[in-house]
Amino acid sequence: MLKDITLGQYYPVDSKLHRLDPRTKLFGTMVFIISLFIANDIWAYLIATFFLISSIRLSQVPFKFMVRGLKAIVFLLLISVSFNLFLTPGEPIFRLGFLKLTREGVKIASFMGVRLIYLVVGSSIMTLTTTPNQLTDGLEKSLGFLKKVGVPVHEVSMMMSIALRFIPILVEETDKIMKAQMARGADFETGNLIQKAKNMIPLLVPLFISAFRRATDLAMAMEARCYRGGEGRTKMKPLRYGKQDGIAYLVCLVYLAAIAGLRIMG
Amino acid sequence: MAIKAEHLNYVYGLGTAFEQCALKDVNLEINDGEFVGLIGHTGSGKSTLIQHLNGLMKATDGAIYYNGRNIYDAGYNLRALRSKVGLVFQYPEHQLFEINVFTDVCFGPKNQGLSRQDAEKRAREALTMVGLDESFYARSPFELSGGQKRRVAIAGVLAMKPEVLILDEPTAGLDPRGRDEILDQIAQLHKERNMTIILVSHSMEDIARYVDRILVMNHGEKVFDDTPKEVFKHYKELEAIGLAAPKITYVVHSLRDHGVPVDDNITTVEEARDEILRLLEK
Ligand SMILES: Nc1ncnc2c1ncn2[C@@H]1O[C@H](COP(=O)(O)OP(=O)(O)OP(=O)(O)O)[C@@H](O)[C@H]1O
Ligand SMILES: [Mg+2]
Numbered sequence: 001m002l003k004d005i006t007l008g009q010y011y012p013v014d015s016k017l018h019r020l021d022p023r024t025k026l027f028g029t030m031v032f033i034i035s036l037f038i039a040n041d042i043w044a045y046l047i048a049t050f051f052l053i054s055s056i057r058l059s060q061v062p063f064k065f066m067v068r069g070l071k072a073i074v075f076l077l078l079i080s081v082s083f084n085l086f087l088t089p090g091e092p093i094f095r096l097g098f099l100k101l102t103r104e105g106v107k108i109a110s111f112m113g114v115r116l117i118y119l120v121v122g123s124s125i126m127t128l129t130t131t132p133n134q135l136t137d138g139l140e141k142s143l144g145f146l147k148k149v150g151v152p153v154h155e156v157s158m159m160m161s162i163a164l165r166f167i168p169i170l171v172e173e174t175d176k177i178m179k180a181q182m183a184r185g186a187d188f189e190t191g192n193l194i195q196k197a198k199n200m201i202p203l204l205v206p207l208f209i210s211a212f213r214r215a216t217d218l219a220m221a222m223e224a225r226c227y228r229g230g231e232g233r234t235k236m237k238p239l240r241y242g243k244q245d246g247i248a249y250l251v252c253l254v255y256l257a258a259i260a261g262l263r264i265m266g
Numbered sequence: 267m268a269i270k271a272e273h274l275n276y277v278y279g280l281g282t283a284f285e286q287c288a289l290k291d292v293n294l295e296i297n298d299g300e301f302v303g304l305i306g307h308t309g310s311g312k313s314t315l316i317q318h319l320n321g322l323m324k325a326t327d328g329a330i331y332y333n334g335r336n337i338y339d340a341g342y343n344l345r346a347l348r349s350k351v352g353l354v355f356q357y358p359e360h361q362l363f364e365i366n367v368f369t370d371v372c373f374g375p376k377n378q379g380l381s382r383q384d385a386e387k388r389a390r391e392a393l394t395m396v397g398l399d400e401s402f403y404a405r406s407p408f409e410l411s412g413g414q415k416r417r418v419a420i421a422g423v424l425a426m427k428p429e430v431l432i433l434d435e436p437t438a439g440l441d442p443r444g445r446d447e448i449l450d451q452i453a454q455l456h457k458e459r460n461m462t463i464i465l466v467s468h469s470m471e472d473i474a475r476y477v478d479r480i481l482v483m484n485h486g487e488k489v490f491d492d493t494p495k496e497v498f499k500h501y502k503e504l505e506a507i508g509l510a511a512p513k514i515t516y517v518v519h520s521l522r523d524h525g526v527p528v529d530d531n532i533t534t535v536e537e538a539r540d541e542i543l544r545l546l547e548k
Pocket of ligand 2: 312434
């Protein structure tokens, strides 16, 4: 479970989507999310489905990785769909006690369900094709304008990438210390809540010590290499738009226009 | 026979995009009272293998028997197994957490359910075994030197009085003197208590001096399993997998190539010295 955070959920293949600039993918994801909220008839959803399926094909990520994120929202999905299904007033089709199924209910509930599923799958496509570091890079660049109003964009994104870098290290460390203490007979599973919290001490103390040690080491190493924040700092791999990004932007805009057009005309 | 592993396979990250096969069909037997060396280059699966032997990791496929019983059987008490098969991890000093050395060493025996007196008695014995005297007992484990921390950590496992002791590179990062001291203490444990020992190492030199048998790992597979003499005869193959026989093996072989009739069963510098002296006296 902890392992899932370590790489985001990045799936390493070299596809057209993987090679896109992270800013493009952020934009595309946003367009897709907005389109889902604009769409309100079957044609719009068909277009969205087509857009989603083409992206999945382009990403070359196996389908089962796409739907993995859905597990987390199964419960939410069930609740919102059943509420909409039974509690929407309108023309009844079917009655069961005080519950009644209405034509409007079916329509709203199915749109709602599709919308939630698409939302999750759509954003999964981005996280599956973009490493967390590219993502923070992209965010830093896209949100760069906020610097003008005093938001420390570079610092925040630096903190984010360091945190992301450290998650796998700390996860591994936790695993190692946990095993080392289990080899000494420690028990992390049984007992009541207080007992369990107490049993965590042999894990938490060494973990904190190592986290602090790593943090000071890193600070020292950054200082030794004259890190002074984002001012005038250049990048080893600067983000640069290519031809494929232009095409992607165009496709996204056409797609958005189509969905919006359907809404206005309908 | 203490430990037996049959057709062990282990894959890291099963079912993800990052699957990595770390053990491939490993079979081995460790007999009671044996001193076994486990050697292999970085990433060959040594640490993965030994974590299977006390049930900390569960094999993707295969079985492990401890004194004839399959440890993967339902209802097998893995916690009890872990106190019989003591495992000292790589860089064990990272596991220290108590306010002083003595309480830290007591942690294991206390988990075994011993009374305070018994636990303290065990801790005292274990600390003596690793060569730490009373002046260390009240000190914080975090203000010791690397080698001293290492000893405290080893004592923490010894205090549980395991029947089998597995050490994962106990000498990594120590200076030559600290290394020799720790290895000598382990050899003494083996001799005096007849403890079964599995020593993981990178260094053939270290291993050749102490062990009865060597297991060589390469890319998750066991490639050799024999006495040091026999294994070192394959020094060319060992080189091909990124290891090397002890330096003295090369000296002996090149002497033989030059027509000097030295015994090619020699594995340590001392044996070579005696053999050469014997030949010179003839
Ligand atoms: N937690 C993990 N997740 C994924 N792969 C791992 C993990 N731990 C180890 N591996 C992989 O399994 C293989 C065997 O690793 P292992 O730690 O057993 O090697 P080792 O022989 O102990 O190496 P070393 O001498 O460096 O300690 C390596 O290729 C490693 O990359
Ligand atoms: Mg190792």
